[in-house]
Amino acid sequence: MASPIPPIPPIRALWPRLTRDEALALTTRAMAQAPDAVTSQMRTLLVQIRNVGQAGDDTRSMLPASDRLQQFVNAVESQARPSPQCFANQLVNVGHLAEDLRDRLGRTDSESVREKLRVALDTTVRIQRFSGRGTD
Numbered sequence: 322m323a324s325p326i327p328p329i330p331p332i333r334a335l336w337p338r339l340t341r342d343e344a345l346a347l348t349t350r351a352m353a354q355a356p357d358a359v360t361s362q363m364r365t366l367l368v369q370i371r372n373v374g375q376a377g378d379d380t381r382s383m384l385p386a387s388d389r390l391q392q393f394v395n396a397v398e399s400q401a402r403p404s405p406q407c408f409a410n411q412l413v414n415v416g417h418l419a420e421d422l423r424d425r426l427g428r429t430d431s432e433s434v435r436e437k438l439r440v441a442l443d444t445t446v447r448i449q450r451f452s453g454r455g456t457d
Contacts, residue, residue, distance in 0.1 A: 349405055360397045362448045363415070367391055369441035370418065373425075376434045383421050386414040412449070419445035 370387050374380035380387075393411045397403060403411075419442060426438040 359448060359451060360394055362444055362451070363390055363411070364394050366415070366418065366441060366444045366448065367394065369437065369444055370422075373422075373434065373437045373441060376437050377431060378425055378429060378434045378438070383418055386417045386421075390414050390418070415445050415448050419449065 367387055367390060370380060370383055390411055393403065393407070393414075422438050422442050422445065426435060426442065429435055429438065
């Protein structure tokens with residue numbers, strides 16, 4: 322069964338179409354709001370991924386990307402100022418998580434797990450639209 326949420330291309334897919342200055346401006350604009358908007362959404366996504374695992378779906382393959390995302394959120398919350406490249410890397414991690422969540426949604430039969438996956442996917446879409454498409 323196809324995912325009901327249309328895929329949003331990860332930010333890495335946008336880089337070939339952007340000039341270096343455009344890419345830097347895009348990540349800088351998103352990064353300026355990271356402590357309030359994007360980091361909050363990333364924190365929410367991490368909680369939702371943990372909830373999927375508690376609902377009985379195997380989340381081990383998501384651990385490397387979610388661990389890197391957790392480290393980034395912790396650093397921003399402790400007032401560390403990430404570089405645009407570091408921020409962009411975390412947006413790529415969100416893209417990896419979205420791909421994995423979408424794959425799991427297609428493979429699970431449990432309606433409770435499917436609903437938790439849909440909620441987490443909605444969050445990845447919001448993060449990617451804010452960071453990669455310039456809207457939120």
